[in-house]
Amino acid sequence: MITISAFRWVPDFARGQVRDLRVRWALEEAGLPYQTRLLEQGDQDKPEYRAKQPFGQVPIFEEDGLVLFESGAIVLHIGERSEVLLPTEAGGRARATQWLIGQNGKDADAALAGASPYLRLFGITTGGCYLAQQALAAIRLGEAAEPRLALARFFAENFAVQAGGLERTVVEGAPGLLGADAALA
Numbered sequence: 001m002i003t004i005s006a007f008r009w010v011p012d013f014a015r016g017q018v019r020d021l022r023v024r025w026a027l028e029e030a031g032l033p034y035q036t037r038l039l040e041q042g043d044q045d046k047p048e049y050r051a052k053q054p055f056g057q058v059p060i061f062e063e064d065g066l067v068l069f070e071s072g073a074i075v076l077h078i079g080e081r082s083e084v085l086l087p088t089e090a091g092g093r094a095r096a097t098q099w100l101i102g103q104n105g106k107d108a109d110a111a112l113a114g115a116s117p118y119l120r121l122f123g124i125t126t127g128g129c130y131l132a133q134q135a136l137a138a139i140r141l142g143e144a145a146e147p148r149l150a151l152a153r154f155f156a157e158n159f160a161v162q163a164g165g166l167e168r169t170v171v172e173g174a175p176g177l178l179g180a181d182a183a184l185a
Helices: 020-030 071-079 090-101 108-140 146-158 160-172 174-184
Strands: 002-007 034-039 061-063 066-068
Touching: 002 020, 020 034, 020 071, 020 108, 066 071, 108 146, 108 160, 146 160
Parallel strands: 002 034
Antiparallel strands: 002 061, 061 066
């Protein structure tokens, strides 16, 4: 079984920003079962944790002896197991991964220019799907679904609308994003 580390508690300003959410959303989208290992404050500084996550952050992905600690690498690993996240068609697969490895080691700004909007787009789409799935599950289980539906609607109206605007920078990578500087000058 896959185990993901996450903090039991995070301050208000960090809620929704902690990187284990990306991994858990990817696992939900891929339909892969997992369990969460919740860390108490200070657990991330212990030697046994640092042996698996040298930066003392979350998440750690563990499965059958495989340990990964970088959320982008973890999501890519999960994508390898799910066509929902990573197409099997060569062109689609290449376009989906180019942001991660393109310009890596040559120009950090260019690599981030492609990676940041892709991760944001990924977060928006998977977050919206996750919220919708939770609302539907509440309805199926006969639970009070209105709060979950309201949250899903709020997300769709306020965040999901940003997805279309990210397409150019995801498809074009650094030239599309960094080219805006020249156009504004």
